Amino acid sequence: DIQMTQSPSSLSASVGDRVTITCRASQGIRDDLGWYQQKPGKAPKRLIYAASSLQSGVPSRFSGSGSGTEFTLTISSLQPEDFATYYCLQHNSYPWTFGQGTKVEIK
Amino acid sequence: EVQLVESGGGLVQPGGSLRLSCAASGFTLRSFWMTWVRQAPGKGLEWVANINQDGSEKYYVDSVNGRFTISRDNAKNSLYLQMNSLRAEDTAVYYCARTNGFDPWGQGTLVTVSS
Numbered sequence: 001d002i003q004m005t006q007s008p009s010s011l012s013a014s015v016g017d018r019v020t021i022t023c024r025a026s027q028g029i030r031d032d033l034g035w036y037q038q039k040p041g042k043a044p045k046r047l048i049y050a051a052s053s054l055q056s057g058v059p060s061r062f063s064g065s066g067s068g069t070e071f072t073l074t075i076s077s078l079q080p081e082d083f084a085t086y087y088c089l090q091h092n093s094y095p096w097t098f099g100q101g102t103k104v105e106i107k
Numbered sequence: 108e109v110q111l112v113e114s115g116g117g118l119v120q121p122g123g124s125l126r127l128s129c130a131a132s133g134f135t136l137r138s139f140w141m142t143w144v145r146q147a148p149g150k151g152l153e154w155v156a157n158i159n160q161d162g163s164e165k166y167y168v169d170s171v172n173g174r175f176t177i178s179r180d181n182a183k184n185s186l187y188l189q190m191n192s193l194r195a196e197d198t199a200v201y202y203c204a205r206t207n208g209f210d211p212w213g214q215g216t217l218v219t220v221s222s
Contacts, residue, residue: 001169025202036152043202043212044144044152055210087152094166096154 002026002090006099012107019075021086021102028068030091033072033081035064036087038101044087078104109133111203111210116216123220128204129186129213137161137181140206143188145199146215153199156188157206166190171197193220 003026013019020021023033031051036044046055048064051071061076074080083106115127129141142154156177157166165177176189186203200215 036209038152043204043215044209045212046209049208055208089152089154094157095168096157098152098154101151 001095002029002093002097004088004097004099006088006102008102010105011101012105013078014107015078015080017078017107019078019082019104021069021073021088023066023073023088023099024093025069025071025090028097029090031067032062032090032092033066033071034089034091035062036089037082037084038087043075047086063085075104111205111211111213113201113213113216116201116218118219118221119193120222121194121220123192124189125193125218127190127201127203127216127218129187130187131186131205134205136175136184136186138177139185141177141179142204142206142209143177143186144202144204145197145218146202147196147199150199155201158186171208190218193218195220 005024007022033051034046035048036046038044047058047062053065065072065076084103085103086103110132112183119125128165140159142157143153145153160175162179174192198220200217202212202215204212
């Protein structure tokens with residue numbers, strides 16, 4: 001099984017900050033990775049697909065990069081509505097696996 | 108409106124069974140792969156199972172393989188998850204989602220396995 005190691009597990013940031021979250025795959029997964037945002041009590045929402053493509057309707061302050069084993073989600077200027085938990089998901093091979101999550105909290 | 112609505116969750120004893128349903132509206136289920144994802148209380152997301160358009164391909168996470176069965180009834184525009192031999196560690200909110208685009212998701216249904 002492919003393991004997805006996500007870091008950090010949590011971070012505190014202020015509105016306007018640039019935030020970076022990383023996922024590392026235990027083996028190469030090409031660009032078969034998505035990034036998801038989840039707010040408490042809500043279903044997840046996909047932000048990025050194919051590692052770097054922005055889902056329709058998602059603000060351009062979100063961006064993704066990477067290929068192979070190392071991937072990054074960047075929020076260029078953190079907004080109040082961005083405080084949430086973020087997950088990566090690899091769909092290169094079964095079983096699909098999520099990262100452990102990164103909780104973004106208000107500083 | 109494109110929508111998924113789960114039902115069927117509840118309290119069940121260890122070793123028991125439960126069948127979750129996911130009703131699709133606003134789109135034709137038969138055209139899409141579908142996915143179940145779960146989230147234990149206070150924990151992260153876990154992919155559970157996928158099924159292709161005609162039900163001929165099914166994939167499961169190892170921890171449920173042999174106990175859970177994903178299925179679909181395209182005529183009823185519905186997806187299902189039959190869960191047998193339930194364990195305490197299966198306690199979670201279960202979400203269905205359209206795999207293509209991972210949108211929409213259902214609102215989730217809570218399954219609690221406890222004596």
